Amino acid sequence: IDTAIIQRTELSLTLNLILENLLPQLQVDAADILLYEPAAQELHYAAGRGFRSSALQHTRLRLDEGCAGRVATERQVVHLSNLRERKTSFLRSPLFASEEFETYIGIPLTVKEELEGVLEIFQRAPLDPSPGWMEFLESLATQAAISIDNASLFDGLQRANQEIVRAYDSTLEGWARALELRDLETAGHTQRVVGLTLRLARAMGISEVDLEQVRRGALLHDIGKMVVPDGILQKPGPLTETEREIMRQHPVHAYEILSPIQFLRPALDIPYCHHEKWDGTGYPRGLKGEEIPLVARIFAVVDVWDALTSDRSYRKAWPREKALAYLREQSGSHFDPQVVEFFIRVLDGGK
Ligand code: C2E
Ligand code: SIN
Ligand code: SIN
Ligand code: FE
Ligand code: FE
Helix, strand or coil: CHHHHHCCCCHHHHHHHHHHHHHHHHCCCEEEEEEEECCCCEEEEEEEECCCCCCCCCCEEECCCHHHHHHHHHCCCEEECCHHHCCCHHHHCHHHHHHCCCEEEEEEEEECCEEEEEEEEEECCCCCCCHHHHHHHHHHHHHHHHHHHHHHHHHHHHHHHHHHHHHHHHHHHHHHHHHHHHCHHHCCHHHHHHHHHHHHHHHCCCCHHHHHHHHHHHHCCCHHHHHCCHHHHCCCCCCCHHHHHHHCCHHHHHHHHHCCCHHHHHHCHHHHHCCCCCCCCCCCCCCCHHHCCHHHHHHHHHHHHHHHCCCECCECCCCHHHHHHHHHHHECCCECHHHHHHHHHHHHHHC
């Protein structure tokens, strides 16, 4: 049982293991475990063994109901004999009589004063527990309580983690929208390149876990443009050499903005390397071939495709065929040829 608890075995398996040991060791006929749900302030049936009927399987009790409610509220062992002659709340279940139980022992399950549930024991004969018997029962109850407590801690942690990730991701989407609002003509660009990049990356065998980072990287790919003045970013015509120099700093700014954020470090490849070129003539570092992270090589094709097929402040959108011809022409110089090949296949598949 301790091993099951330490290995974080699924709760229902651990509880069943406890009952499986309890019945023969304590020589009792039946036992069940009710879990306490603090939000509903209710006890509900989680595991049972030794019952003839389903009498107790649908048990759901408020704390002021039933024997188990009393055990929970008083945090004390309740021991009832002559069950058949008593008018207990068990009579609400018509099947309960067919169980022919004589004796009931309920024991509260607590960890550091917190109620986790109730362990119930049923015997079809009178029961006169010895101190050793009670001690063993109490140690099983402690194990049950600890495993319930662990399970809810773990669930709670997982839920909290998922909430944090969701909160981060909606923050990132907010940043991406802020960038689009400033760089008016790229409206929709971000969502399109995110979608197309994920499709291409998946087709090229990037794992689902890494795709999460690809998605974040694509979403933030031009975050460095935050630092570029409006006069350059929104200029209707071609850039001067000085303006071009400033514009070419945007991947470096992306690195400066994102690298201190631990959560986004694995997503940096795209914002930092999306303007590198296969033949080494790109910026900011002039990386060449496979020195460029694969996800950045993938993203570069998608980014240029989407840029060319969209209106920009400095030119009108190109027709599809012209843009495709351009990708083919740049395959092996600007782009990784294998990525271009996959991209064309993904585009065709999407039609
Ligand atoms: P962007 O508009 O999102 O373009 C991304 C990339 O797509 C460009 O990276 C380039 O590789 C490709 N691309 C876009 N438009 C064209 C085009 O008309 N012809 C060709 N051959 N390729 C094109 P690049 O060149 O490093 O530019 C990065 C960013 O710099 C661009 O992002 C845009 O914001 C800005 N930019 C580039 N050229 C100009 C320009 O002539 N005028 C202005 N106002 N901004 C420019
Ligand atoms: C219980 O105490 O196990 C619930 C059954 C009942 O009291 O109705
Ligand atoms: C830039 O480098 O981002 C400016 C435009 C260009 O290089 O053509
Ligand atoms: Fe860029
Ligand atoms: Fe872009």
